[in-house]
């Protein structure tokens with residue numbers, strides 16, 4: 001559905017007001033793609049609701065008129081997750097962008113879903129608190145909940161799923177439910193909060209969330225550990241975790257990517273396989289002791305050098321460069337698109353996955369950067385190419401397919417953090433088997449007309 005009738009447009013404008021409903025081509029085109037190569041079907045219109053009540057009226061209207069609905073956060077997904085596949089209505093949540101309350105004594109915040117992660121952290125920071133899931137991009141909390149996003153600090157703090165306490169959700173058809181409680185624990189029935197986390201907007205629209213917060217660590221140390229080869233670097237990962245050092249970030253970077261980062265930011269990093277780590281502790285002495293043990297472990301795996309920094313500016317620069325890895329790759333390959341492998345495996349299988357992925361990239365003769373959140377077994381291969389070049393793109397797809405199949409055979413998953421969206425749907429049956437059919441039945445129960453974010457996950 002790429003256009004609304006005049007009657008439908010009038011009805012939508014009556015729900016949210018004319019200034020928060022648009023059928024203008026530029027707004028519609030802005031909601032046609034996320035950062036991936038996936039392209040959607042032009043939506044007929046965009047709405048910017050400001051309350052749960054408005055979202056409920058919109059979803060009741062859409063169900064009565066059989067209009068497909070796609071929720072939209074910041075549009076930073078990598079698998080086409082917020083891209084409308086059947087046109088219809090895009091519900092852009094960025095006007096519901098307030099932090100409603102922070103309760104430092106309970107380590108909790110109530111937020112609207114359009115709050116950007118960095119803004120939440122700015123406000124929580126005044127209380128010495130922060131929201132740990134960190135996908136690098138300044139995503140909205142609603143988009144992070146819907147994708148179960150995570151990032152560099154997942155190895156210590158877990159994914160978004162671990163930080164969501166309570167949700168308000170508008171279901172397809174417009175009814176409103178609240179899941180979870182404010183208590184730190186509960187055994188009262190099915191855990192519906194976790195059903196909605198990671199459901200990518202296919203089961204309803206989150207209009208409010210209560211999140212858990214953590215105390216900002218008192219002492220932080222960042223380290224860059226240099227190795228001669230990528231595989232021993234990845235082998236050191238399980239040992240660092242197994243030793244109980246509790247790294248707060250543990251990232252694996254290949255020389256090719258470090259070379260690009262140096263070229264862009266003049267970082268002066270050694271262009272050799274490296275682990276970027278961060279450790280958090282309650283005292284400087286504890287941090288020094290952790291660094292000493294980490295160095296010893298890494299030297300056991302042949303580390304060439306262990307450089308650490310506690311100065312905030314140096315740390316920030318390092319992580320900024322890591323967070324901008326995807327943009328750096330794009331800038332180095334202008335007019336090319338990327339296909340991102342996001343497989344995750346048990347950490348003991350990480351080294352063999354790194355080796356396997358490298359061999360696949362070389363075997364297919366494509367450009368690909370193998371790196372990842374090594375501490376949580378999450379392997380990224382950013383494959384670079386031109387989707388219009390069918391022969392080349394099929395080689396990229398072949399690498400993706402082979403790495404995912406290998407990850408699933410190792411007991412892992414096709415997506416550690418980016419979600420299924422459009423791109424990873426083809427692996428769902430392989431990964432879940434009969435359980436995928438149960439997911440489908442749950443989807444059909446909650447959304448019998450199949451109108452919520454159609455074409456995603458299923």
Ligand SMILES: Cc1cc2nc3c(=O)[nH]c(=O)nc-3n(C[C@H](O)[C@H](O)[C@H](O)COP(=O)(O)OP(=O)(O)OC[C@H]3O[C@@H](n4cnc5c(N)ncnc54)[C@H](O)[C@@H]3O)c2cc1C
Pocket residue numbers: 034035070071072073074075076077078081082093113114134135136137138139140141142143144145146147148149150151152200201202204205206207323324326327417418453456
């Ligand atoms: C440079 C870069 C680095 C990244 N690194 C990481 C990383 O390390 N880890 C990681 O996990 N991700 C990463 N991402 C991907 C992305 O940032 C996350 O997936 C993020 O959670 C998307 O949030 P968003 O606000 O952009 O949501 P969108 O992309 O707009 O939407 C995401 C999904 O949420 C749904 N949605 C949005 N709002 C709601 C709502 N209120 N209710 C229900 N459904 C909703 C959409 O329909 C869609 O399915 C990265 C992206 C970029 C650009």
